[in-house]
Amino acid sequence: MTDAIAPGPGVLPAQSIRAMIARGMIRADGPIEPVQIQPASLDLRLSARAYRVRASFLARGRSVARRLDEFAMHEIDLAPGAVLEKGCVYVVPLRESLALPADVHAVANAKSSTGRLDLLTRLIADRGQEFDRVEAGYEGPLYAEISPRSFSVLVRPGMRLNQIRFRRGRASLADDELRALHARVGLVDVEPVIDQGLGFSVDLSMPGGGPAGWRARPHAGLVDLDRIGHYDPLDFWEPVLPARSGSVILDPGAFYILVSRESVHVPPDCAAEMAPYLAMAGEFRVHYAGFFDPGFGHAAAGGAGSRGVLEVRCYEAPFALEHGQVVGRLVYERMAERPEVLYGAGLGSNYQGQGLKLAKQFRDPAGG
Template identity: 75%
Template structure:
């Protein structure tokens, strides 16, 4: 069992494996080695889903199942040929995994990178939960994924992995002084580091070649089968976003894939999470899907710096976005110890060394 008294930080892959062996993390069927990432665990969809009329949280003292009668429209079987989750609808799916966390261990969940790049809002909820994606220390119970496809309808099956969970003990977040010291020791970003409540990053709207700066989701598209990798023509689903003057105008309600100007690095003994920048910067939000694992963009893991892909949605008013505008930040956390295996080093890491890149379901441009 892990030491919950002396260790502080994000738990690495080998500790997650030990928690599985100890029963702190369980599943039916059993968890596979492929689910264990350097600093997180992939979660799998179960055998059925409920179409619900609204997003909800269980609330303190309530189980999720006890609230289903209030919100369920119908139950959907995922086991035969899968099922289509339709754009604009909300679904609740029991996950195969469940938790019995030690008192000193808490958890946070997030959508996987490919999930976020499809604008597939996926959030974790728990019994007694009062926040999405947050699991209190000592939680003992089932896990559920709330799924709302916002740009594309998707075909899902049991066992698919749309979100992931990270475990931590104590406060592992680096303050600005500690982040500056880490950057001085191991450069975390190309160019000048913008450090204020995390490592700021900006948008790249002046590519070194050509004028392609991003992609905008088309409004009426075919269904995407999430098991099909590299199968879809981007032109069926996305419009090219181009710029010759380092400026684009975001349309209200539209979803964009853009890329950061900076190449970032996550050292082996740290992890990071993308967070939104201040809401006052404009009428848009960078969707913060995905964790950044130890080794992302790191030389020792074959990265040499990787740029962050930005999932951007504009709100009520059109907004001018300009090259170099700060749009988000990376919050760095200490690991309790470096993981046995780094992102991009001998494991299936789809986005190491990336630039502007759609999800793995689309053919390379």
């Protein structure tokens, strides 16, 4: 293990994150736990208090604390466990804070299980002009904006709903670089569609004999985020079954869990992220919460055949989604250095080798 921060451009790996912690560039209220450090990102933890706010906001040149004075309605103690209600917006200070070098910036994303629960979680930093972005050289606290969209949730201090990735310089691969990488190691198991990233299409063929996807029930109960493999999916989700034509009509306002037609491979020297798809593709938005870590879908790390799980929300008008339709784009990034541990390799990763899979709080529908 090295204590040096990787010198080259790209996404910083786990060993560099540990070095940043040792040097005080990443700070925390209490020790940072080893389980927080992923191959190419750091999980962020909720503190013991939350603020119910009347609207989502950005800091825009001011401190988040000052903006809370404008928008907070009341403070909530998370220590005994607290319910964050569907349709409300909350801001929670995080235990971690940053003192970034002048050449390192950061980007955040909701963790996979967070997104699969339709639990909108975005990072806010002081003076920030965008969600989920932290400028190079930033020094200050971090906050999570949390807005449950489909289910009310029970949260406690220390829960990890979002994660942060650190970058130096340009990290994303151009299309020509992606084509060369696919030719060398294979990124998908079909002919790739490469245009400002790697195209993703949807599988509505009812893979494995089960449903083509899941739709969140509009009036479901409470999800305790600490209860793993606990809930019956049918209490919270409706199976999605295609019409005879093979299409699924998405209802406005509804939230769906679907799966990619392609098996995905993120080689050890790369990381990836699903970019929201352009509105011109249809009246829906597709996103993949959580980063694709180095080693996702990598055969040597136990991930051969891993699919991308797609979180889909329909807007404005019903939309007919067809099997094989391109719905998303995967942006690959170079690592500044290969991480010492890959996704799925002894990390207890929940979604390595996955197909259509709900958040970890739900039982496997096939297993009862």
